[in-house]
Amino acid sequence: MAKIPNPASPSAEAAPPTPSFEQAVAELEAIVDAMEAGKMPLQESLDAYQRGMELLKHCRGTLDAAERQIRILEGGELRDFDPGDGQAGNGNREG
Secondary structure (H helix, E strand, O other): OOOOOOOOOOOOOOOOOOOHHHHHHHHHHHHHHHHHHHHHHHHHHHHHHHHHHHHHHHHHHHHHHHHHHHHOOOOOOOOOEOOOEEEEEOOOOOO
16 A cells, blocks of 8 residues: 655655756745735745745855855955946956
């Protein structure tokens, strides 16, 4: 006889695959829209909130990693983008 997984068990559901940044933002936006509609049952709202927090943590981590890469590329100094000159940083580009 097949064993039916217990939904309350943490091992019942496999962790969803790690989404890309763009996928995580889209899913987070969908969760926010659904929650703002106010028609979710309580448990579904709690589950959605938990998933949203996981996605938010993933997005923040991705953005932090991108900022660290930019700091490395800019020699440790993060510069503001100046839309007036059309370039970020000091403008020294080779190519």
